[in-house]
Amino acid sequence: MEFLIDRFNPEVDEKPHVQRFVLEDCDIGGDMMLLGALEKLREQDPTLTFRSSCKEGVCGSDGMNVNGQNRLSCITRVSELTSPVVIKPLPGLPVIKDLVIDMELFYQHYRDVKPYLQPAPKDLDHEILQTPEEREKLDGSYECILCGCCSTSCPSFWWNPDKFHGPAALLAAHRFVVDSRDITTRDRLEALDDPYKTFRCRNIQNCTASCPKGLNPSRAINELKSMMLAKQLD
Amino acid sequence: MTNLDAIDTFHFDVVIVGAGGAGLRSALELSKSDQQVAVVSKVFPTRSHTVAAQGGINAALGNITEDNWHWHMYDTIKGSDYLGDQDAIEFMCREAIEIVRELEHFGVPFSRTDEGKIYQRPFGGQSRHFGESQATRTCAAADRTGHAILQTLYQQNIHAGTSFFDEYFAIDLVLDDEGNVGGLVVLNIQTGQVQLLRSHVVMIATGGACQLFKTNTNAKINTGDGLGMVLRAGLPLQDMEFWQFHPTGVANKGMLLSEAARGEGGVLRNADGEAFMVKYAPHVKDLASRDVVARAIAIEVKEGRGCGPKKDHVLLDLTHIDAEVIKKRLPGIRDIGLTFLGLDMCDAAIPVYPTAHYMMGGIPTNLKGQVVTLDEVGKPQSVKGLYAVGECACVSVHGANRLGGNSLLDIVVFGRAAAKDIVHNLETKPVDHFDKTLNLSKAAERLNRWAQPQEKNHKTETIAEIRHDLQVAMQVGCGVFRNEESMQSLLKELEVLQDRLDLVRLHDHSNAFNLERLEAFELENLMGLATATVYSALARTESRGAHSRVDFTERDDENWMKHSLYFLENHQLRYKPVTTKPLTVETFPPKARVY
Numbered sequence: 001m002e003f004l005i006d007r008f009n010p011e012v013d014e015k016p017h018v019q020r021f022v023l024e025d026c027d028i029g030g031d032m033m034l035l036g037a038l039e040k041l042r043e044q045d046p047t048l049t050f051r052s053s054c055k056e057g058v059c060g061s062d063g064m065n066v067n068g069q070n071r072l073s074c075i076t077r078v079s080e081l082t083s084p085v086v087i088k089p090l091p092g093l094p095v096i097k098d099l100v101i102d103m104e105l106f107y108q109h110y111r112d113v114k115p116y117l118q119p120a121p122k123d124l125d126h127e128i129l130q131t132p133e134e135r136e137k138l139d140g141s142y143e144c145i146l147c148g149c150c151s152t153s154c155p156s157f158w159w160n161p162d163k164f165h166g167p168a169a170l171l172a173a174h175r176f177v178v179d180s181r182d183i184t185t186r187d188r189l190e191a192l193d194d195p196y197k198t199f200r201c202r203n204i205q206n207c208t209a210s211c212p213k214g215l216n217p218s219r220a221i222n223e224l225k226s227m228m229l230a231k232q233l234d
Numbered sequence: 235m236t237n238l239d240a241i242d243t244f245h246f247d248v249v250i251v252g253a254g255g256a257g258l259r260s261a262l263e264l265s266k267s268d269q270q271v272a273v274v275s276k277v278f279p280t281r282s283h284t285v286a287a288q289g290g291i292n293a294a295l296g297n298i299t300e301d302n303w304h305w306h307m308y309d310t311i312k313g314s315d316y317l318g319d320q321d322a323i324e325f326m327c328r329e330a331i332e333i334v335r336e337l338e339h340f341g342v343p344f345s346r347t348d349e350g351k352i353y354q355r356p357f358g359g360q361s362r363h364f365g366e367s368q369a370t371r372t373c374a375a376a377d378r379t380g381h382a383i384l385q386t387l388y389q390q391n392i393h394a395g396t397s398f399f400d401e402y403f404a405i406d407l408v409l410d411d412e413g414n415v416g417g418l419v420v421l422n423i424q425t426g427q428v429q430l431l432r433s434h435v436v437m438i439a440t441g442g443a444c445q446l447f448k449t450n451t452n453a454k455i456n457t458g459d460g461l462g463m464v465l466r467a468g469l470p471l472q473d474m475e476f477w478q479f480h481p482t483g484v485a486n487k488g489m490l491l492s493e494a495a496r497g498e499g500g501v502l503r504n505a506d507g508e509a510f511m512v513k514y515a516p517h518v519k520d521l522a523s524r525d526v527v528a529r530a531i532a533i534e535v536k537e538g539r540g541c542g543p544k545k546d547h548v549l550l551d552l553t554h555i556d557a558e559v560i561k562k563r564l565p566g567i568r569d570i571g572l573t574f575l576g577l578d579m580c581d582a583a584i585p586v587y588p589t590a591h592y593m594m595g596g597i598p599t600n601l602k603g604q605v606v607t608l609d610e611v612g613k614p615q616s617v618k619g620l621y622a623v624g625e626c627a628c629v630s631v632h633g634a635n636r637l638g639g640n641s642l643l644d645i646v647v648f649g650r651a652a653a654k655d656i657v658h659n660l661e662t663k664p665v666d667h668f669d670k671t672l673n674l675s676k677a678a679e680r681l682n683r684w685a686q687p688q689e690k691n692h693k694t695e696t697i698a699e700i701r702h703d704l705q706v707a708m709q710v711g712c713g714v715f716r717n718e719e720s721m722q723s724l725l726k727e728l729e730v731l732q733d734r735l736d737l738v739r740l741h742d743h744s745n746a747f748n749l750e751r752l753e754a755f756e757l758e759n760l761m762g763l764a765t766a767t768v769y770s771a772l773a774r775t776e777s778r779g780a781h782s783r784v785d786f787t788e789r790d791d792e793n794w795m796k797h798s799l800y801f802l803e804n805h806q807l808r809y810k811p812v813t814t815k816p817l818t819v820e821t822f823p824p825k826a827r828v829y
Contacts, residue, residue: 059281116389117341129350
């Protein structure tokens with residue numbers, strides 16, 4: 001199987017170039033994941049660089065663009081890919097080296113939405129009660145692993161990476177807006193009510209199509225928009 | 235020789251190495267107390283291995299059935315096979331109730347009962363009334379509890395303004411001439427720059443190290459970097475013979491299938507379809523403690539009742555459970571089955587086998603998280619300015635075997651306790667100034683070792699090859715079962731591996747994101763742990779908890795109710811007694827462990 005991988009070493013390269021790798025079929029087991037294949041390719045060339053940690057799709061380290069689609073290498077089965085496998089870093093953010101991108105802007109948007117619960121004063125003798133129905137509203141938002149696959153597949157984020165929060169940060173914002181324990185819902189919605197931060201979302205749905213956890217940031221953003229609208233009406 | 239005198243220097247009150255649950259819980263407490271705290275992590279914090287914890291966190295909240303911290307304490311001591319320190323265990327179990335509620339206030343999205351309280355599920359080794367009936371004590375956010383806790387703690391740290399050094403690798407502790415801690419030398423992974431972080435206190439929170447074994451549930455990053463630093467600083471590691479093999483890793487792959495699967499009703503079956511745990515633990519069956527279940531599976535396979543063409547695993551069967559319950563309570567592990575095996579556990583049993591999961595041993599500490607060593611006469615003595623919390627620390631609440639649901643608890647309880655002690659000390663005692671002379675030679679030596687070029691036309695073998703051989707050797711020689719012979723031959727193998735490692739030169743000497751150099755540093759740390767493990771395990775001539783010797787099958791309380799302390803210098807082993815006196819209640823004396 002053939003792999004065409006973007007290479008970029010800031011110490012010697014002016015711009016990225018493609019390197020061709022080959023893995024013999026006998027080295028590829030039927031259940032091998034792309035991360036396993038990349039590790040084998042590292043044995044051929046130890047300078048090949050990518051992030052990884054948990055190996056099972058829960059930590060979000062190894063987002064990359066594979067045959068045109070953003071995915072996590074550790075849960076992408078090699079046998080389901082067509083050869084040659086074209087691997088690039090997640091698009092739209094600066095490349096540090098090979099498949100490793102600089103996610104600082106992505107994290108900055110995350111921090112900007114105040115992604116932390118702000119509840120009423122605490123009473124450690126009791127948990128804050130939350131009905132199963134209230135808790136269910138968090139399903140689909142809290143599971144985000146911050147891999148960046150969604151935001152880096154979003155054309156609106158590519159055009160305005162410094163102004164549009166992007167789907168991942170907005171999903172996090174949604175998670176706290178709908179949490180029955182948070183008492184700052186109104187402030188949160190006001191802060192998001194901005195032509196760039198939220199309303200640059202054009203419902204393109206690339207975010208939802210690329211989420212490796214099967215989450216639906218697009219729907220969450222639409223919910224935020226509706227809540228803002230409702231707020232203006234009352 | 236690399237000159238480290240002129241490198242960039244930063245100053246903090248406290249530097250924490252590691253951004254998992256323990257490091258982040260500590261950092262939060264310190265930041266909220268207005269201490270200048272820096273968290274150094276080789277990965278972005280939410281990539282830490284805490285994220286992979288599935289089943290939950292124990293606390294005797296009594297939200298489902300009546301419960302009591304004293305029963306939790308009894309279960310933990312019994313689970314530890316009486317090697318756990320009873321004062322530390324009492325402390326942890328008492329704190330559990332408040333600290334879980336605190337996590338809930340921080341925003342952890344726990345699953346809920348119909349009354350709106352935190353959902354709890356039964357887990358292995360849990361009982362009510364000191365062994366009478368099964369307890370329901372593990373607080374859960376579906377089967378993503380670690381993810382929920384780690385993300386929440388990171389979020390609260392953003393709120394508190396903690397400084398993060400993301401993607402920095404800790405090379406070595408730096409000490410002054412009197413052996414006191416003065417900071418840390420770190421490598422910026424993104425740029426290759428070396429920096430000195432001066433601080434009054436260094437806290438090690440680098441998590442587990444099951445990358446020492448070929449098949450494991452751990453993230454790639456779990457290489458025991460903090461433990462390696464401690465060994466090189468001349469300090470001991472405690473109880474390194476005790477490594478937990480989780481009963482239900484995906485066979486031949488290792489991914490964890492949470493004990494929650496059995497807590498929700500899952501059953502283990504052998505090739506005859508027999509639910510075999512009834513033979514090994516007649517009362518609680520599949521919810522016996524992990525060492526018991528792991529050995530039972532290994533025995534079933536060894537005696538020819540394994541499943542599959544190679545008869546090398548057993549099956550975890552959830553097919554009798556309502557599919558909606560599986561989807562709601564165990565969505566993450568159902569995903570693992572679908573992704574890695576193409577099997578939906580709603581309709582198919584899943585192949586499982588014990589896999590290396592958790593390190594019970596680690597850096598010896600007291601209840602305040604202060605690192606402890608022994609003085610010349612064998613008296614425990616804390617090391618000034620050095621703390622350790624989380625899986626890398628050994629306080630010891632898990633003794634010879636950890637109960638499911640107690641690891642997330644350990645990290646937050648002792649993370650918070652250590653931070654409180656640091657705050658108290660920084661506020662009440664005068665601290666040395668930052669201008670003391672620090673000895674950077676150890677760090678420089680490590681950096682220089684891996685800067686040596688390949689000789690012309692002479693390629694050496696790779697880091698990956700040696701790491702692979704180390705992992706296989708450890709699994710074969712010191713796995714679920716071990717004996718004198720397997721470990722003696724392992725010891726010889728480790729010497730050969732060390733010789734091979736000494737000859738290795740890196741192919742890649744670039745600065746930015748040099749993974750090969752990183753893996754070399756990690757492998758050095760793993761080698762240190764391997765030696766500590768084998769020397770400690772060879773000396774302990776008994777079977778206790780996860781340390782199961784074929785040649786000494788019984789527990790020997792007369793000779794071995796003590797903690798092993800391994801020092802790198804001359805592979806010296808020293809011992810300290812188990813603390814059998816709790817803080818406020820009566821001692822639980824050792825007795826036969828029946829489940």
